[in-house]
Amino acid sequence: MKKLLTIALLLCITTIANSQIIRAELTATGLTCSMCSKATYNQLISIPEVEKVEPDLNNTTFIIHFKSNTPVTISNLKKKVEDAGFAVGELIVLFKLDNQFAENNTSFVLDNITYKFMDTKSNTLNGEVKLKILDKGYIVDKEYKKLANMSNQYPSYGGNNNNIYHIKAL
């Protein structure tokens, strides 16, 4: 029985070889001047896997393009924004997926990182898909508190683990 459960669990977690992260849209909070924005830009561009950063100064959003075939460490983005003295208010990551089934609490693995769906309607995602990171530090505190109250639906949510991210399909 245990074996069957394990197999069933493993089937839920699929690793897709040709999926990848293409870019990210990061909105920072606390940026009110162009100096603050430039400090954040300088931090983000220093990440090795980042190819290009396009700042949208009017909306304090940065569009971050990643080098192809290079693993992306999501936590680096948060760390660099915090290093500049600011915080991530929203992070939307553009994934390229290959017929990925999405349902709450199912997940996939990319470059040894688990991405688990949350607050998402069951569907199949194919091609370029925007996924929003819902973990603490990637959304504003108010939104985090709301989601943390739903821990009975999402048992893995609320931990501070850089190996698993909770994502919502937009």
Next chain:
Amino acid sequence: MTEPASNMPAKSFGIRNMNALMFEADGKLNYHNMPELMWGINKKWMVHVQGFISNRQEGGFETEGGSLYAKYRFFKDDLKSHFRMALYGRYSLNKADIHQQEIETMGHNTGYEAGFIATQLLHKVAISSSLSYEKALDNKPNYKFPITESNSALNYTLSVGKLMLPKVYTSYKQVNVNLMLELLGQRLNGNKKSYLDIAPSVQFIINSQARIDLAYRQELYSSMIRTAPNGVILKFEYTFFNAFK
């Protein structure tokens, strides 16, 4: 000029030079030069070290003192609302003579100041207000604070600033132009004397890294003795990003 409630970027280092040309009633010009080093420690804390140089003393330019300033930002930001608050404190040393009832720990009195500032950003307009307690001590070694005078005060400021240019941001290289109007008041706790000044200013931010402020400060009313309340203030500032690992 009051500091805003927002901090400078963390791990950055800034240099600033403030120049004030203040007019004495008899026509004499008081020149104050205040070089300043600024350090953004993290997103909560920043500190400044400042020196006070002036030509007020006989014999020309002299370093009269210095100060240490710290600011702690404690309000959280949201995606949509931009309201922030900070606590700040300054401790200053000054050895110059005490020649006015106004208490000013920036360049005149030994003493300290502690207060808080709140800033609300509405689109391109920033409204800031601060309240602080300021206490003057003896200007050691030669000048004791007169026991007949009030040695503490409440300070209050209200400022409105507006980003005039650019209309739409397209790059960090665009020069930003801000217009600001500030009201600065003080009330001496001991004798209830007070003043209120107005200070219009224009601010240029160049290459998102350098900043120039040009201001004129004018007394609106005063019931206390002040040596040179009116004058021109010119401030230069340059930020080195990610100067600390």
